[in-house]
Amino acid sequence: MTAEEFIQSLPARVDKGTIAGMNTNFYFDILGDNPTQYSVLIEEGEIRTAPGKVGDPTCTVTAKEKDLVAVVTGKMAPAMALMMGKVKVSNLNEMMKFAKIFGMM
Template identity: 40%
Template sequence: MTAKEFLQKTATRLTPNEINDVTTTLHFDFGSGENYSLVVADGKADFQESFVGTPECIIKADADDFVKIATGDMNPMMAMMMGKIKISNPGAMMKYAKILGLM
């Protein structure tokens, strides 16, 4: 699985019940022009293949490291401490990590 595939699957997997009260935009920067957005509003999650809107949180990581975190092969807290992932707003990310499947 690639980072892009993970985000695409996440957008289609989320149900209105899970995200009904959530309104946010998350940007994912995997370097080398690999930039994605996940926009959640009105009970829907929309995956975009570029940066769209104003993000509440920007997640920067190597795509392979992000996949390791997403699949449970790398602990997200250890990844942050080692600088493998950078999160512009950790508080916001903590709110959304569970619905994104990152915890």
């Protein structure tokens, strides 16, 4: 799995009932050999992904692609990734919401 595949899979993985009335914007800044950026926007029960930075993110996640993929595939514990500085998160509360929405905790 790549970071792009993970991001693109998110809309199909969410239960729309869990995001009803929610408005948030996650920005993923992927570092490494193939640096790229993605936005995951949740607006009034709808979710969409977009390349690049869209609007004013509620939470920015910065990581090398291999580290992000290790976390989302369960090969690295999220808490360990944060403690080791492998994944940096600007708003931990929003990231916890993200993890719950997408069944990662």
